[in-house]
Amino acid sequence: MVLLADKKEGKLSGIAKAEHSIWSGEAMVFCPRCKALQTVSLAGNTLMPTRKFTQKRSQIYHDCGSSQPCHLYHSW
Numbered sequence: 734m735v736l737l738a739d740k741k742e743g744k745l746s747g748i749a750k751a752e753h754s755i756w757s758g759e760a761m762v763f764c765p766r767c768k769a770l771q772t773v774s775l776a777g778n779t780l781m782p783t784r785k786f787t788q789k790r791s792q793i794y795h796d797c798g799s800s801q802p803c804h805l806y807h808s809w
């Protein structure tokens with residue numbers, strides 16, 4: 734019998750958290766896998782292209798290979 738890592742499926746949504754408003758400006762992204770924390774710029778809920786983070790739909794993924802989307806925080 735093989736034990737698979739059974740991680741709870743948390744529906745973590747990054748940008749989608751801010752449904753009430755359009756995000757433009759700076760936000761902090763936090764990678765749950767490698768704990769990287771970085772400031773990124775958003776324009777109308779769209780991540781401005783960065784070298785380390787990729788936006789897929791409403792979620793942001795770090796380039797460390799994390800399968801979990803990054804958390805997003807207002808930085809103001």
Ligand SMILES: [Zn+2]
Nearest residue numbers: 764767795797
């Ligand atoms: Zn990462």
